[in-house]
Amino acid sequence: MATGIKQPKIAERLSILNRRQLGVLCRLHFMKTTLADPETRHPFLPGGDKAFDNAWKVLLKKFPNVETRSNSTLNVFCNQKEIFKQTSLLYYNFVDVLEVKDNVLDLLQRISNAGIHLEITLNSDLTYLYLELTANYFAMMYFLTRIPDLKAILMLFNFLFEQANGKPEPNFARMAERFADTPEAFLKRLLEEFKPFTSVLSVALSSLNDFFVRRTVRAQNWRDSLFLNILAEPSKITHTALSDQLACELLSYEVMERWVVFGFLLIGPASGEGDDSFARIRLALRNSYVVVLFRDEVVHVHGLLALFFESVWTGKSSSKRLSDIKEAMSIAYSQAPVAHSDRRAYLRSSLRQLHSVLSDQPGLLGPKAFIVFWGLSYAADEICWLLRHSCNVPPKKNINVDEFADVALPELLYYIEDLRHLVRRYAPVIQRFHIQMLPAYDAPGLEEYLRPSINYLSMDEVEIFNGMLTQLREVEDILTSSAPRHCEFVSLRLDWLRLQAILSAKDSPLPLINCRRLAEHLHSTTFHTRLIDQIEDLIRQVSDLSVYYFYWNKLEEVFNHSLVYPSQLRYSGVFLSMPASFINTCHEMCPRERFLVGKTAGNLTRRFCRKLVDALCAAFFTHLEEICNLAEQLAPQKSVPWLVEERLMKKKSAEENGTMKKNKSGTSGGQSAVNPIIMPGTESLRHNRIDQTSYDKTLFTLSQLCSALTFRKDLHAFEEVFDPRTVLQTELQLRIFEYLRPLVPVISAGPNDKTEVELRRLVRPSDMLRRARALMEVLIDLEDLVRIDVVAVFTSVFEQHAQPSSDVSKNVQTLTTHYTEWYADDFIQQAYVGHFVFSPLLKSFVTMPSPDAPRFRAEEYADLAELRALSELIGPVGIKYLDSRIVDQIGSRVEEVKKLVILNRPLLEELRGAFDDPVKTRKLAAQLQKVDVLLSYLREIGVGLAFLALFREALGDVVKLRAPFLVETAKSIRTRMRRQGRGKLLPPPMFDSDAILDSSGVDSSAERAARLLEVQLLASNLCAAMGLTTDGLDAGLCELLRFNQRASSSLNGGAGSTAPTAEPPLNLQYHIACLFIVFVANALPQLAKVSGCAYQINLAANEGNMHCIAYAVTTLMICMFSVLSPGDLEERSTEFLALASSNLLRLGLESCSSLVSAAEISGAAENSSSRHNNNSTNTNSGNRDSVYLLFDEIVRLSPVLTANLQEACFPYALIRSAYSHLANANSRLQHQHHHGNVRSNIPPMSGHHVDGSSSSQYHP
Structure with a gap:
């Protein structure tokens, strides 16, 4: 130009x-x-x-002025x-x-x-x-x-x-x-x-x-x-808004x-x-x-x-x-506050209508762009007026401050911000429309108004006007050749500003006042050019709210109020994007201010986002509690009141029919009327939608907050970018992790107990799983409102809960830690002392009556259904951690058992060699020390192993349901390992027929068996992790035995140690394992003299968990001989069978069984008067029969012992007689208690449970 x-x-x-x-x-x-x-x-x-x-x-x-000559005070500067x-x-x-x-x-x-x-x-x-x-x-x-x-x-x-x-x-x-x-x-x-x-x-x-x-x-x-109001004249809705x-x-x-x-x-x-x-x-x-x-x-x-x-x-x-x-x-x-309040109310409705129309038909932004900027300008004026007046109320003036409290201010801010976003989003529409308008309307108009005045202008002025006309006409070519954003009209507007200064001077040959129409048309043209290349500057000019940077505390106050009023919740999201405009207050001549403004904008955005997410999480968990309560109504235990109600209804019906007396049913009917039972689902019944329930209000709040959070996908504040959905997802993960805490209110030890002793209790796994499924349903509903990765949230939370400790929250224990500590430290301890009995028939632990029994029932926590629920909650990783804790407890007891074996080592060596001498055997067996302690340790080990077996079965059911293809793969690996182990997942015999020689001619079958054992332990570990059976080869227990063996060997310094209580080296450890089976075989008859271990036929278990000794003996034999001498299990098991059967046969001769005579068992047996010197009490025949069944269970659980071997050593007629005798005894007991309030198989339990209800009994 x-x-x-x-x-x-x-x-x-x-x-x-x-x-x-x-x-x-x-x-x-x-x-x-x-x-x-x-x-x-x-x-x-x-x-x-x-x-x-x-x-x-x-x-x-x-x-x-200042006097500096004679004053030394200023020297400080x-x-x-x-x-x-x-x-x-x-x-x-x-x-x-x-x-x-x-x-x-x-x-x-x-x-x-x-x-x-x-x-x-x-x-x-x-x-x-x-x-x-x-x-x-x-x-x-x-x-x-x-x-x-x-x-x-x-x-x-x-x-x-x-x-x-x-x-x-x-x-x-x-x-x-x-x-x-x-x-x-x-x-x-x-x-x-x-x-x-x-x-x-x-x-x-x-x-x-x-x-x-x-x-x-x-x-x-x-x-x-x-x-x-652009809808006032529908016929002109597409007309361009023009003005001078x-x-x-x-x-x-x-x-x-x-x-x-x-x-x-x-x-x-x-x-x-x-x-x-x-x-x-x-x-x-x-x-x-x-x-x-x-x-x-x-x-x-x-x-x-x-x-x-x-x-x-x-x-x-x-x-x-x-x-x-x-x-x-x-x-x-x-009057001014009221007048401005009325203006804001009108602008809210007008901008709402404008936003609705233009968001539905964005093409109208072209002809109606000026209307949008006009409305934004008026709305920004009202907000700035309210802001500066509410923050500068003069003191000592009679002003009602409440008149400045605008509850609906967030709505006005929302429509301002959304209209600005709409203009930015559809800027190409506005640009294209006005690019077409410049050559079609503005250029011809300028030429028309300029023609009468062209003769009065100087050559330089004419040249400027011609350059402006040329640029306006060439825009049409730019439209067809390049994008609208490449059009720039800064030079045209600067030329018009120069012409305004020139033509407005008093010495101008053509005063601008004489050609007003030309001036007005050029003003309209320059505005159209700004709609092409300066849309962002125009938005900032008419609706900039960056002044809120200096009143950020007022902005935060309005934001907090928006979270209180339900009608303003969905508009609260606008506050997250407002700090991004704070940077508009900065100037290039004050660069030091820019960093402070950006820092404040980032902090405020972060705080607003955090508060909005907190409010959303609060609504989410309120909604979650409501869903959990609804799910709880469908829990199986909630159906019990309906059974009682049905009985009451039948009773009332019988009374009306005259079959019962009136005074016998009046009380029950009154109770039913006073405490009616509400059927699940009645909360959904309603006559109209006017009256909202608390569920409706919570869901409304949640949906509005989600709409607010998704107002903008990304929030830019200075050099930071915030994603509200990412913040929500992270916060949800943290809060859901903390929400899944299975603790229930602590129950005091008794109503009259003044001590500080309190009992711990956790939520049942099935209830916890029901809560987790309700959580998943609510998360899926939330995903419909705000796009977050629900699968990632749920997976992350439960992955953390499956670990013993979490990186998310150091102060909150995981579900795995809670349940592991409770089951391993509290629950199983009750089983150790006999309060809980493991029932192989019911596949559950059963509570036994006791004065000091715990305040919870074992069936509620340790049946197969509850353990399946726990497996779903903590997964294989959590079960593995629980497994390791139980194995650690078992390992400590195994070490104690070894000490007992070492303590009785001389006697056991003699017993092993005097197998054929019954007199010497009885004499030596009577001298064994701490036999009852050994049996106690074996019982506790068996309880732990039975507990693990039950857990693994539950885990197997879950894994098979969730990952059937993975389970089939593990089964294939187990089958292959069994083929190498001759049908069992155990090491084969060390010296088999296919032994091979190495290069030096030395037999390497032992090394081969050791390598095969390693592979089989890996396969066993894999199977245990997926809940598959492992033939008794417990990889965790084997590893623990190996660790103790290595630790003891390094402590004893090799084979030279002769300490009587120290762990022997490898060649002696195998000897100790052999003596262990001798100890157990000679200790089994002592169980017949133990009181309180009656056999319950309907549980297939002994009181006091005596039957769990079979799990301990079998598993310990397998693990010990697999680690110490791979392939030697079958021979040692046969030795144990011979020793144990011999002792049990002598037990039968000593106790005068009423079912089978001593002559039928052994004609050359000793007289029954020859007994242990330290046991003068007569052996109970029921306990003897229980010992027989225990012996049969050991044989059944052993992977190498068979029925033929058992029959060769111990007549199976004794076992059948034991079953018959115990069944008859239980039948007589059931007949005696037929009219009592107890189960047929378990004595009555004291009604001191937490829920106050009596124990339900199992009926076969």
Whole structure:
């Protein structure tokens, strides 16, 4: 474009000086904020370090003069480079103010000398820059009166400068004279400075009348004129919104108010002589009681104008103006809040309609773009008015603060932000529409209006207009060749600004006022170009809410209120995106402020996101509790009251039929009426949707909060990017992890117990699983509202709970830890002492009656169904951890058993060699020590192994259901290992027929068996992890035995150790294992003399868990001989069978069984009078039969013993007789208790359970 016109470049100077003046204002505001904050205030300033107090008194005593020659007090400031550096940063801000002041006054003088006529409807861009320059000039100069320590900064820097250079700072004298004035003197000085510019400024202000009045009309006028209603005329909905003053209509009220008020203070006498000229300022005074000075700095305009009329301008009409000010002040205090509240209510409905229409038909954004920006401008005005007035309520004024509390403010903010997002999203639609409009409408119009005036213009001006026409016509070619974003019209708008300055001068051959239609059309054209290449700048100009950075605590307060009111919940998400606009407050001349603004924006976004997620999580878990309660109503135990209710109904029916007496059923019927049972599902029955239930309210809250959280996908705050859904997903994982805690309220030991002893109890696994499934259902419902990865949440939470400890929360125990500690430390201990009995028939632990029995039933926690539920909760990993804990307990008892074997080692060696000598055998067996302790340890080991077997069976059921293909793969591996182990998952014999020789000719079958054992242990470990049977080869127990073996070998220093209680080396450990089976075989007959171990036929178990010894003996034999001598299990098992059967046969001869005579068993047996010397009590025949069944169970569980081997050593007739005898005994017992309130197979249990209900009994 041509720029050769010889002018003082007023347009360029206005643009540059406005920008620089705004930067100086930003630096002054940042300096004031820094000095007012005790954390950032420099310590050497007054009120800081007390070491400088005396020096400050000397410096400020005779401002601006100071006596430095004879005063040594000021030496405290000398030779301190840091003080000079910090003071210079502050001082040169004031130097910049002085420089900008001189440039502004010079430019205003040039404009006045050029006789430029300024009118907002004629040369709007030029007038806007001029009025903005004067208003910011007043704000900049008045702002100096609010900066603390201004005199101190000036004096200190001048003193240090003079000490360093020998002369005062050149600008100090002017600044000391002008910047230290009182407000009255300041206003007088400004009034004197602006006298030459009064005529230009007064004309510019008078042109604002129409637009300023339109910005202050009541909401009722908007309703009458259908303001912002694009559906008022449906036939014109696609028509383009055209106006001659598009840009002027978007001038905000806050900007025009500053122009009016500050302009009046600059040229008061010229504009205040008549009532008509005062009407504009009167309108501003009635509408507001504070005016924005800069950012969050405001002036109470009534007090400032009163000071102006009292001290500065004391004309003949000053008293009348003072009364007008007081009247306007009372109106502003009483009526303005209500009027603005009504305006906000209308704007909410209008923007809601606008948003609904445009989001459904975004193509209308092209012709209706101006309507959108118009509505945004008015809405932003109302929000800024409410913000600055609610935060600056004058004290001692009769103002109702509640009038500023706008509950629906989040909704208005929501529609502003969403309309802005809509404009950004469909910017190509707007750009394409106006690119088509420029050559079709704006270029022909410009050519038409320019034709009559072309002869009056100079060649340079004609060249500028021709260049503008050419650019407008070439836009159509750009549309077909490149994207709309490549179109730039900055040069066109700058040329028009230059032309406004040229044609508005008094010596212009063609005054712009004579071609008003041309000017108005060019204003419309430049606005259309801004809709192409400056949409973001236009959005920021009309609806920027970055001022909330300075009122962030007010923004947080409104956000907190939005979370309280249900109607505003869905709009609370707008607050998460608002801090992103804070960066708009920054200026390139104040770079230090940018980091602080960005940090505040990031922190506020993070806090809002956290609070919204917290509220959503609270609603989520409230909804979850409701779903869990509904699921709990369908629990199996909840059906018991219905059985009672059915009995009561039958009883009542029988009474009505006359089959029962009335007095026998009256009480029951009354109880039923008083405590009715509510059927599950009745909560869904309703007559209408008006009355909301708590479930409806919770679901509504949850859906609204989810809508708020998904308002924006990404939140950009300075250099940070936030994803609210990621924050929600992370928080949900943490809270769900903490929510899944199986603890129940602790129950005291008894109502009269004053001790601190309390019993621990956990939620039943089935109840916990039901809660977890309800959680999954609620998470799936949540996924429909907010797109989060539910599978990842659920998987992550339960993966953490499957571990012994969690990385998510160090202070919260996992489900695995809770249940492992409870089962391994509490539950199984009760089984060890005999309170719980393992029933192989029921596949469950059963509670036995006892005075000190625990306050929970074993059936509720350790039946197969509960253990399946636990397996689903903690998975194979958790079961593996529980397995290891139980194995550790078993291992400690195995070590104790070894000690007992070592203690009786000489006797056991003799017993093993005296197998064929019954007399010697009885004599040696009577001398064995701590036989009862051995049996106790074996019983506890068996209980632990039975518990593990039950757990593994439950795990196998779950894994087979969840991963059948994986289970089949494990079964295939187990089958292959069994083939190598001759049908069992056990090591084969060491010296078999296919032994091979190594290169040296040495038999390597032992090494081969050892390697095969390793493979089989891996296969066993795999099978155990998936709940498959392992033929008794427990990999965990084998590894524990190996570890103890290695630890003991290193401790004993090899085979040379001869300590009687120390662990022997490898060759002796095998010997100890052999002696162990001898010990057990000779200890089994002692069980017949133990009381309290009666056999329950309906449980297939002995009281006191005596039958679990079979699990212990079998598993220990398999593991010991597999580790110590792979392949030797079969021979040692046969040896045990022979020893045990021999002892048990002698037990039969000694006890005179009524079913089988001694002669039938062994004709050469000893007389039954030969007994152990330490057991004089007669052997109970029932206990003897139980021992027979225990022996049969050992044979049945052994993977190498068979029925044929058993029959060869021990007649199976004895076992059949034992079964028959025990069955008859249980039948007689059942007949005796037929009329009691007990089960047929278990004595009655005391009713002291937690739930207060009696124990349910098992019936075969």
